[in-house]
Amino acid sequence: MTSGDHTGIELNLEDKNDWELEQIEIELLLEGIHRFYGYDFRNYALPSLRRRIWHHVHAEGLTTISALQDKVLHERSCFERLVHNLSIPVTEMFRDPNLFLTFRQKVIPLLRTYPYIRIWHAGCSTGEEVYSMAILLHEEGLYDKARIYATDMNSRSLQQAKEGVFDIKRMKQYTKNYLEAGGKQSFSEYYTAKYNSVIFQPFLKKNMIFAEHNLATDRSFNEFNVIFCRNVMIYFNDELRNHVHGLFHESLSHFGILVLGAKESIHFTNFSDSYEALDRTEKIYRKIK
Numbered sequence: 307m308t309s310g311d312h313t314g315i316e317l318n319l320e321d322k323n324d325w326e327l328e329q330i331e332i333e334l335l336l337e338g339i340h341r342f343y344g345y346d347f348r349n350y351a352l353p354s355l356r357r358r359i360w361h362h363v364h365a366e367g368l369t370t371i372s373a374l375q376d377k378v379l380h381e382r383s384c385f386e387r388l389v390h391n392l393s394i395p396v397t398e399m400f401r402d403p404n405l406f407l408t409f410r411q412k413v414i415p416l417l418r419t420y421p422y423i424r425i426w427h428a429g430c431s432t433g434e435e436v437y438s439m440a441i442l443l444h445e446e447g448l449y450d451k452a453r454i455y456a457t458d459m460n461s462r463s464l465q466q467a468k469e470g471v472f473d474i475k476r477m478k479q480y481t482k483n484y485l486e487a488g489g490k491q492s493f494s495e496y497y498t499a500k501y502n503s504v505i506f507q508p509f510l511k512k513n514m515i516f517a518e519h520n521l522a523t524d525r526s527f528n529e530f531n532v533i534f535c536r537n538v539m540i541y542f543n544d545e546l547r548n549h550v551h552g553l554f555h556e557s558l559s560h561f562g563i564l565v566l567g568a569k570e571s572i573h574f575t576n577f578s579d580s581y582e583a584l585d586r587t588e589k590i591y592r593k594i595k
């Protein structure tokens with residue numbers, strides 16, 4: 307065996323050991339968080355979870371995942387920063403405008419026939435999706451008979467959602483999205499600008515209910531005509547995704563509508579036969595059994 311070969315074998319073994327050790331450290335960190343704080347990240351998809359954890363190790367000025375475990379378990383504020391980091395609160399108003407346009411065209415006519423409408427935005431982040439829905443329902447004359455339940459596991463994002471204050475710099479993009487989504491008025495009528503922020507009209511909030519809810523650990527809490535859960539389950543593994551689909555199936559009324567994100571699908575889940583596609587491209591499904 308040449309020394310080159312020998313070094314090669316040693317390197318491979320070292321890589322294997324590093325990888326095994328990293329796996330153990332991640333598992334211990336997630337187990338500790340689950341047992342101590344009750345947040346369950348154990349079934350999040352590993353590649354993005356791993357990236358986020360390492361990002362957080364460095365952000366906390368640490369060098370190992372074990373050191374992060376120590377800090378997270380002994381300092382609640384460090385744990386809260388980690389939850390915020392793992393939650394990926396990226397969102398925008400009328401995100402994927404064509405989905406909202408299709409919702410107006412295909413779902414609103416169904417909702418008109420109901421005496422009242424209950425909508426759940428699961429994983430609502432900082433609330434942009436929820437305010438978009440309130441505007442849409444208002445323009446369709448349905449907001450007064452609607453209740454919008456907006457939930458997320460991230461309390462910091464939820465607080466922002468409740469306030470309804472957004473960065474003024476994003477309004478140009480949101481106005482474009484609103485118009486593409488079939489918006490019927492002037493978007494600026496819905497908010498008042500103040501310094502670098504805008505605050506949305508208080509009437510939009512009147513039928514919104516915000517609450518902390520963790521899809522991995524909390525139960526169904528009502529029956530809904532519509533559930534939006536977009537760009538949340540892409541971060542879950544198959545087991546957790548199926549668990550959450552079970553929760554949604556239990557929470558939807560018969561013929562209830564499920565709306566997923568652009569990169570998500572009901573196919574390849576345990577519930578694919580329970581829904582028909584109302585619009586396959588926009589990921590709008592209707593519960594049929």
Ligand SMILES: C[S@@+](CC[C@H](N)C(=O)[O-])C[C@H]1O[C@@H](n2cnc3c(N)ncnc32)[C@H](O)[C@@H]1O
Pocket residue numbers: 393394395396397398401428429430431432435457458459460463519520521522523535536537538567
């Ligand atoms: C990328 S944002 C999606 C926001 C919005 N639905 C959209 O599509 O623009 C993902 C959100 O899912 C939330 N989330 C992740 N895991 C969750 C869980 N187990 N329970 C509840 N919310 C969760 C995060 O906190 C984050 O706010």
